Amino acid sequence: MRGYTGAMFGYLAFATLCCLPVPVAFVVAYTAWSEGEDWAWTALVFALAGSVLIVATAHRYARNQHPRITRRDLVKEEGFSYGEETFVVWAPRSPKGSPGARLVRADVLEASLAQYGPEGGAGFTTYGDDHTPDEFTPLVRLKLRVHEAREAGEAGEAGEAGEAGEAEGTKGTADSAGFELTDDWRVPSVCLSAVTAGRLAVLVEPDGPRTRAKVTPLWPGSALLAGTRTCRVVDLEGRLSDATRRPDRLLRQMRISRSAGGIAMTGDTVDLRHLDAPTAARYTAVAERDRAFPEARAPVTEPGEESRWLVDSLPGERAAFGHVGRRWSRRGGALVRARFLEMHATYTFQNHGPVLDTVMRIQPADGTPRFDAARRLTVPMNYLAVLHRTREVVLVAHPDDGSYAVDWARTNLLAGTTAAGVIAPDGRELPLTGRPDVIWSLMNLLAAHGVANPTPVLDLRLPRMSALARVVLDTVPEMA
Known part of the structure; x- marks a missing residue:
């Protein structure tokens, strides 16, 4: 994507063409003034007003395409605090299913x-009613293994909690195999990471044979089950517990929430002190069981991720060590590492990703205190597909005005959407996959020396890299 200056000039030219009477009005005003006509001022005022409109429109669209983040975007006081690991993603609602449908886990x-x-170009498309239009929602073919029964012991607990019907047929045993099916589903962009992680929350309708059962993925619940969205619970005594990436506990909580007609979360937290007594008691029973028999955290991604890797097929900025402007580098420009705290879906979309209301935590390079900023951004789909394992983002700090801009090429490389590597002068290939701290060090090294690298691989055999070859190899000594 173009930088802000390039986008501004492009939109200025486009807006001028669309408002062609404005430049014509300048010519008319000058001609009328030369001939001494009194109405020349009218044409001039029209031309000046039109010019202001053109500049304002170009600025608005350039800012949307290449948004800058400043301290004016500080997050206003909220009713909850963002913890060190907090990440909140507000996804579009899923169908509720029939009252008799069973909420279970499915593995991708x-x-x-x-x-x-x-269809269309790379401009913005806004919808008034449909929050997840099919046009901007990827259609994904999924092969699922649906788990029909739950783990041993849950049937009795469900009966005590009043979940009649769900426990029928389990008798304290488990059917871990379930059944498999393949179908196409529309996956909201902010929930693509649940597919990559491999854990979904689904509703299974009771009618029909098992192999043809109607299965409806619950995408907000799937983001929760996958660990993309964090989850904390405050009990009646004010104690805080973390349910993130504990799928059995999360499924129990989601069943309780579904039977209660839905439970609102404040950020990523469910506060039992704000619930009615019966629902709070059921949540408390789940929390107490987890304290008595702690559930190990599930892996960030289930085995077989390579068979679920949609990232290469999704649109978005390609991962790279990034472009470097010489003037920016000479004036002390720096890269800044930040982290997303919240993403909220909006009604606006671009071809390569949805436009989201985001909150991120920024640690300035000059050592000043970190701050949380809220900004509307277009987030590429290929980054959203790995959101369960990273929320880090790379910002380019502008030395002139202290503003920040998201560098999606560097962000995607740090996130691991593409394998990174170094080719040594002797031809050895040094992989950097899974080593974000090393990748970050190399990014800063290249930026400090004003060296651009538009690919995810640093080839030290190139003449322009000869001066940095030894420093790069010293950055990864155990691999050299």
Whole structure:
């Protein structure tokens, strides 16, 4: 994507063409003034007003395409605090299903992009009513293994909690195999990471044979089950417990929430002191069981991630060590590492990703205190697909005005959407996959020396890299 200056000039030219009478009005005003006509001032005022409108429109669209973050974007006081690991993602609602549908876990065995091709250019498209239009929602083919029964012992607990019907047939045993099916589903962009992680929350309708059962993924619940969205619970005594990436506990909580008609979360926290007594008691029973028999945290991603890797098929900025402006580098420009705290879906979309209301925590490079900033951004889909394992983002700090801009090429490389590596002068290939701190060090090294590298691989055999070859190899000594 273009930088802010390039976008501004492009939109200025486009707006001028669309408002062609404005420059014509300048010519008319000058001609009328030369001939001594009294109405020359009218044409001039029209031309000046039109010019202001053109500049304002170009600035608005350039700011949307290439938004800058400043301290004016500080987060206003909220009713909850963002913890060190907090990440809140507000996804579009999923169908509720029939009252008799069972809420269970499904593992994604395989995934492939079936269709995504919105018509039109790279401009913004806004919808008034449909929050998840099919045009901007990827159609993904999923092979699922649906777990019909729950783990041993849950049937009795469900009966005590009043979950009649769900426990029927379990008798304290588990059917871990369940059944498999393959179908196409529309996956909201902010929930793509649940597919990559491999854990979904689904509703299974009771009618029909098992192999043809109607299965409806609950995408907000899937983001929770996958660990993309964090989850904390405050009990009646004010104690805080973390349920993130504990799928069995999360499923129990989601069943309770579903039977209660929904439970609101404040950020990523459920406060039992704000619930009615019966629902709070059921949540408390789940929390107490987890304290008595702690559930190990599930892996960040389930085995077989390579068969669910949609990232290469999704649109978005390609990962790279990034572009460097010489003037920016000479004036002391720096890269800043930040972290997303919240993402909220909006009604606006671009071809390569949805426009989201985001909150991020920024640690300035000059050592000043960190701050949380709220900004509306277009987030690439390929980054959203790995959001369960990283929320870090790379910002480019502008030395002139102290503003920040998201560098999605560097962000995607740090997130691991593409394998990174170094090719030594002797031809050895040094992989950097899974080593974000080393990648970060190399990014800063290149930026400090004003060296651009538009690919995810640093080839030290190139003449322009010869001066930095030894320093780069010293940055990864155990691999050299």
